[in-house]
Amino acid sequence: xxxxxxxxxxxxxxxxxxxxxxxxxxxxxxxxxxxxxxxxxxxxxxxxxxxxxxxxxxxxxxxxxxxxxxxxxxxxxxxxxxxxxxxxxxxxxxxxxxxxxxxxxxxxxxxxxxxxxxxxxxxxxxxxxxxxxxxxxxxxxxxxxxxxxxxxxxxxxxxxxxxxxxxxxxxxxxxxxxxxxxxxxxxxxxxxxxxxxxxxxxxxxxxxxxxxxxxxxxxxxxxxxxxxxxxxxxxxxxxxxxxxxxxxxxxxxxxxxxxxxxxxxxxxxxxxxxxxxxxxxxxxxxxxxxxxxxxxxxxxxxxxxxxxxxxxxxxxxxxxxxxxxxxxxxxxxxxxxxxxxxxxxxxxxxxxxxxxxxxxxxxxxxxxx
Numbered sequence: 530x531x532x533x534x535x536x537x538x539x540x541x542x543x544x545x546x547x548x549x550x551x552x553x554x555x556x557x558x559x560x561x562x563x564x565x566x567x568x569x570x571x572x573x574x575x576x577x578x579x580x581x582x583x584x585x586x587x588x589x590x591x592x593x594x595x596x597x598x599x600x601x602x603x604x605x606x607x608x609x610x611x612x613x614x615x616x617x618x619x620x621x622x623x624x625x626x627x628x629x630x631x632x633x634x635x636x637x638x639x640x641x642x643x644x645x646x647x648x649x650x651x652x653x654x655x656x657x658x659x660x661x662x663x664x665x666x667x668x669x670x671x672x673x674x675x676x677x678x679x680x681x682x683x684x685x686x687x688x689x690x691x692x693x694x695x696x697x698x699x700x701x702x703x704x705x706x707x708x709x710x711x712x713x714x715x716x717x718x719x720x721x722x723x724x725x726x727x728x729x730x731x732x733x734x735x736x737x738x739x740x741x742x743x744x745x746x747x748x749x750x751x752x753x754x755x756x757x758x759x760x761x762x763x764x765x766x767x768x769x770x771x772x773x774x775x776x777x778x779x780x781x782x783x784x785x786x787x788x789x790x791x792x793x794x795x796x797x798x799x800x801x802x803x804x805x806x807x808x809x810x811x812x813x814x815x816x817x818x819x820x821x822x823x824x825x826x827x828x829x830x831x832x833x834x835x836x837x838x839x840x841x842x843x844x845x846x847x848x849x850x851x852x853x854x855x856x857x858x859x860x861x862x863x864x865x866x867x868x869x870x871x872x873x874x875x876x877x878x879x880x881x882x883x884x885x886x887x888x889x890x891x892x893x894x895x896x897x898x
Contacts, residue, residue, distance in 0.1 A: 546698040550705040551591025555583060557712050591701070594708075598700040605733070606740055612636035615645035618818070621826040622810035627853050639737055647748035653806030654755050660806075674747035677754075685750040692743035699736035703729050763803070767833065768843040770812035771800025772850040773890040774825050776868065782894055783868040784887060785852065786878065787820055790864070795879040798886065800845055809846040817850060821866050825850035831889055834882060849890055 563572035573579055610616065612632045621627070637644075651670045659665045659673075668676070678686040706729045713722035774785040786796040801816035803809055810827050817825045828849045835842040869877065871891040878884045 546694065546701050547591035547595050548587055549591070549698075550594040550701040551587035551589065552583075553705050554590045554594060554708055555587045557708065559583070559586075594701050594704045595697070598697075598704045601700050601703070601733070601736065602740075606737055609636050609639060609737070610741075613640055613644050614818075615649055617824060618811055618814045621814045621824060621850075621853065622808065624827050626826060627824055639734070640741060644741075647745055647752065650752050651748040653804050654751060656806035656808075671744045671747055674751045677751055678747060681754060682750060685746075689743050689747045689750075692739050692746060696736050696739035696743060699732050699739060703732040703736065706732055766844050767803055767809060767846050769800050769836065769845040770803050770809035770816065770848065771798050771845055772813040772817045772825065772827075772848050773798060773831060773886055774817055774821065774823065774850045774852050775890065775894065776852040781870070782891070783870055784874040784890070785821055785823070785866060785868055786874055787867075788865045789879070793865070796867075796874075796877050797879055798847075798883055800847075803846075810848065813846070813848045813850060818856070820864065822856045824853045824856065826853055829893070831886060831893070834886070837880065837882065847886055849893065 559572040563569045572583075609632075611620075612628050613636050616636075617627055617633070627633075648670055651674055655668075655670050655673045656665045659667065675686060675689060678689065706725045709725040710722050710729070713719070713725060776783055776785075785799075787799050789795040789797045799817050799820040801812060801819070803812045813827060814825065817823060828851050831847040831849050833844060833846050836845050871887065875884050875887045875891075878887060
C-alpha cells in the first residue's frame with residue numbers, strides 16, 4: 530500500500546474539524562454533566578474508562594458543532610458571495626434590483642476586485658457541457674467542476690479538498706469560540722470572553738478565505754482543461770446580445786446611446802459578443818455595464834435581429850433594460866454616452882435597425898405606463 534501524504538493531511542484536517550471542537554466542548558460541560566447525571570462534583574480524566582467516555586462524547590459533540598457550523602455555508606458564505614459583480618449580473622438578468630452598496634462593498638473587501646472571472650468562465654463551460662441534457666441548472670458550477678475533476682484529474686481534486694478541509698476546520702472553530710464566549714461570560718471572566726468573541730470574526734474570515742480558494746482552484750483547473758477543447762456554435766444562431774437602456778426621471782423617459790468603437794461620431798446601442806455557454810440576458814447586462822458604466826436590469830425581450838442588412842451579419846438578441854445605478858469613477862473604453870429623449874435618440878441613431886428598435890422600445894414603455 531502506497532502512503533500518500535496529501536490524502537493523509539486532508540484526512541487529518543477533516544478529523545480535527547470534528548474532534549477538536551468536540552473535545553473543547555466536552556471539556557467545558559464535563560463537570561456540569563457529571564453533577565447532573567452522576568451526582569458527583571466533577572468528572573475525572575484518570576483511568577482508561579473515563580478517557581474512553583470523554584473521547585466518545587468529544588466525537589459526538591464535534592459532529593454536532595460540525596453540523597451546526599454548516600449553516601455558515603448558505604447563511605453567510607453564499608449570501609456574501611452573491612453580492613459580487615457576477616451575482617449582480619445574474620440578479621439584474623432576472624429582472625431584480627441591485628443589492629445595497631454596503632453589501633457589495635463588503636463582498637468586494639472579502640473576495641477582491643476580480644473574484645468573478647473564474648466562476649464566469651466555469652459557468653459557461655458547464656452550460657455548454659449540460660446544454661444537450663437541458664440540465665444547466667441541475668448542479669452549481671463548483672459541484673460540477675469537482676465531479677469533472679474526480680473523473681478527469683483526481684490529483685487536482687485533492688488540492689481542492691485540501692482547501693475545503695481547512696475551511697471546515699475554521700468553520701467549526703467559530704462555533705467553539707462562540708461556545709467559549711458564552712462559557713466565560715457566564716463565569717464572569719470577561720477578558721477571556723472578549724478574546725474569544727473577537728476571535729470569531731477572524732475565524733470566520735479565514736473560513737471564507739479557504740472556501741473561496743477551494744472554489745477558485747476547481748474553476749482554474751477545469752478552465753485549463755477546457756482550453757484544449759473546441760467549442761461548438763449556438764444552435765439558435767445568436768452571436769451577440771445588447772440592450773436598449775432607459776430611465777424615467779420626472780415622468781419623462783430617456784434612452785441611452787453610446788458612441789461606436791469604429792467611428793466616435795456615430796451613436797449606437799450597447800451590445801457585445803455572447804461568450805460560449807453564456808445566456809444572452811447575462812451578456813446584455815454585462816455589456817451594458819462594460820460599455821456604459823451603468824448597472825441595468827432586464828425588463829423584457831424586444832427582438833432577435835441581424836446587426837445590419839448585409840448577408841451574414843451577426844444575429845443579435847435585443848433586450849429592454851432599466852438603468853439602476855451609475856458606477857462611480859469609471860471611464861469605459863473612452864466612449865461617450867448620453868441620455869436622449871425617444872425622439873432625439875431615434876433621430877441621431879446611426880442605423881435604421883437601431884431607429885426601429887428604439888421606436889419599438891418607446892411604444893412598449895408607453896403601453897406599460
